[in-house]
Amino acid sequence: MAEFEPKVIAFVCNWCTYTGADLTGTSRIKHASNVRIIRLPCTGRIDFMLLMKAFARGADGIIVSGCHPNDCHYTSGNFHARRRWIVYRSLLNFMGVDTRRIIFSWVSAAEGAKWAEVVNTAVKEFRALGPYDEYKNLAPIRANWRTEHAG
Amino acid sequence: MQDKIRQKARELLSSGAVKVVIGYGEGTGSRVRALFIQKPEDADRLIMDERCVQNLAVYLTKHEVRAIGKPAIVARMHVIRSINQLTYEEQFNEGDIAVIGISDSNEIVDLPDLKSIKEYAAGNPLVLTAEEKADLGKLETMTREERWNYWIEELSNCIKCYACRASCPMCYCPRCTVEVNQPQWISVPAHEIGNVEWHIMRAMHLAGRCVNCGECTRACPVKIPLRLLNQRIIADIAVNFGQSEEYALAAFNPNDKEDFIR
Numbered sequence: 368m369a370e371f372e373p374k375v376i377a378f379v380c381n382w383c384t385y386t387g388a389d390l391t392g393t394s395r396i397k398h399a400s401n402v403r404i405i406r407l408p409c410t411g412r413i414d415f416m417l418l419m420k421a422f423a424r425g426a427d428g429i430i431v432s433g434c435h436p437n438d439c440h441y442t443s444g445n446f447h448a449r450r451r452w453i454v455y456r457s458l459l460n461f462m463g464v465d466t467r468r469i470i471f472s473w474v475s476a477a478e479g480a481k482w483a484e485v486v487n488t489a490v491k492e493f494r495a496l497g498p499y500d501e502y503k504n505l506a507p508i509r510a511n512w513r514t515e516h517a518g
Numbered sequence: 519m520q521d522k523i524r525q526k527a528r529e530l531l532s533s534g535a536v537k538v539v540i541g542y543g544e545g546t547g548s549r550v551r552a553l554f555i556q557k558p559e560d561a562d563r564l565i566m567d568e569r570c571v572q573n574l575a576v577y578l579t580k581h582e583v584r585a586i587g588k589p590a591i592v593a594r595m596h597v598i599r600s601i602n603q604l605t606y607e608e609q610f611n612e613g614d615i616a617v618i619g620i621s622d623s624n625e626i627v628d629l630p631d632l633k634s635i636k637e638y639a640a641g642n643p644l645v646l647t648a649e650e651k652a653d654l655g656k657l658e659t660m661t662r663e664e665r666w667n668y669w670i671e672e673l674s675n676c677i678k679c680y681a682c683r684a685s686c687p688m689c690y691c692p693r694c695t696v697e698v699n700q701p702q703w704i705s706v707p708a709h710e711i712g713n714v715e716w717h718i719m720r721a722m723h724l725a726g727r728c729v730n731c732g733e734c735t736r737a738c739p740v741k742i743p744l745r746l747l748n749q750r751i752i753a754d755i756a757v758n759f760g761q762s763e764e765y766a767l768a769a770f771n772p773n774d775k776e777d778f779i780r
Contacts, residue, residue, distance in 0.1 A: 415718070415719075415722050416695075416703065416704075416715070416718075416719060419714075419715055419718060423711055423715070436772060437772065443770060446770035446771075446772060446774070447767070447768075447770050449770070449774055449776060449779070450758075450759065450766065450767055450769075450770050450774060451722075451725075451767060452776070452778075452779075453754065453758050453774070453776050454722075454725050454726075454751055454754050454755065454758075454766075454767065455722060456778060457750065457751075457754045458718065458721055458722065458725075458747065458750055458751060458754075459718070460662070461654075461657065461658070461665065461746075461747070461750045462665065462666070462669045462714075462717075462718065462747070463662050463663065463664070463665030463666025463667070463668070463669055463670075464666070465662065470780065471778055471779040471780065472779060472780040473779060473780070485780060501666065505670075505710040505711040505714060
């Protein structure tokens with residue numbers, strides 16, 4: 368059987384990590400191809416529900432990345448985001464969601480090599496954890512729900 | 519004490535200072551209900567005893583109540599904290615409400631303006647009791663899988679009646695995100711995924727704002743221990759950002775510490 372390939376969603380900010388990931392490409396650095404990047408204006412825009420939606424739609428792991436502290440294009444978006452993540456991560460952990468599957472990082476526009484490293488380590492870790500069926504299987508009502516639960 | 523509340527309510531109504539007094543009264547059976555007293559002669563229907571725990575601040579932001587005119591509210595500690603938070607969120611201007619404050623030791627507190635409410639709330643900071651901390655600790659000693667199963671089991675009872683939302687003084691948005699359906703943000707049916715998403719979202723939207731009145735847990739018809747989620751966040755905010763914040767997630771400190779960002 369082929370090795371399990373995790374599906375990874377990366378929520379990144381437009382100004383640092385997205386540009387950093389672009390630099391990874393222009394520097395011809397290779398990294399695992401499991402990652403699907405979603406570009407948002409700022410880490411402050413990364414609503415916690417986006418992460419829940421990613422898991423529900425089949426992500427096995429998530430990377431959240433943005434500008435280093437004090438480097439935010441909007442001055443303070445990443446500071447607000449950091450506070451939110453501290454609380455959010457603890458709440459998820461308290462509810463038993465696997466927080467090892469959400470990786471937070473700061474990657475600046477100049478850190479193309481760091482982005483490749485973040486992605487490679489993340490994919491390696493997610494691969495070891497296996498598919499996140501626990502959350503995926505919390506399916507919404509399926510088309511055949513009525514027949515399954517009849518009588 | 520009950521007499522003092524009645525007397526104060528009568529004075530406020532007969533002088534025309536307020537149009538309505540929101541307080542507690544006898545309901546059906548041995549239950550207590552919220553009363554909206556509009557005539558001075560009705561003030562004797564107000565009561566105050568250990569059954570009067572509902573957070574009445576929830577009514578202050580309702581447009582039906584605002585339509586009556588200026589309200590006075592019988593406010594125990596958690597109501598005072600709620601009013602303080604709502605003021606911080608610019609829901610009231612000076613003079614919009616009158617408060618008949620009641621301290622934890624059952625004394626009438628004079629709170630003539632919003633500034634005095636702020637000071638009184640600051641003097642009585644929100645701290646979790648040892649019992650509440652022990653309840654959090656009980657869950658934290660479990661393994662992650664056990665916690666997950668515990669919550670899935672608890673949340674599987676949820677019927678999505680949104681009583682937790684309706685009873686919460688902080689949930690006053692005219693249109694809640696659960697009602698947004700283009701695109702559908704939270705799954706509508708009372709099914710696992712929608713329940714988990716709703717309760718995570720409810721807790722996160724109350725992060726730093728919840729005053730731990732426990733109204734959501736009391737209102738829940740299927741007895742989900744919702745307060746645990748809010749208390750987890752209250753404890754985290756106290757540890758990470760300090761006790762003094764009015765709304766911790768609307769502020770930040772460049773020196774906030776965490777150990778998980780790479």
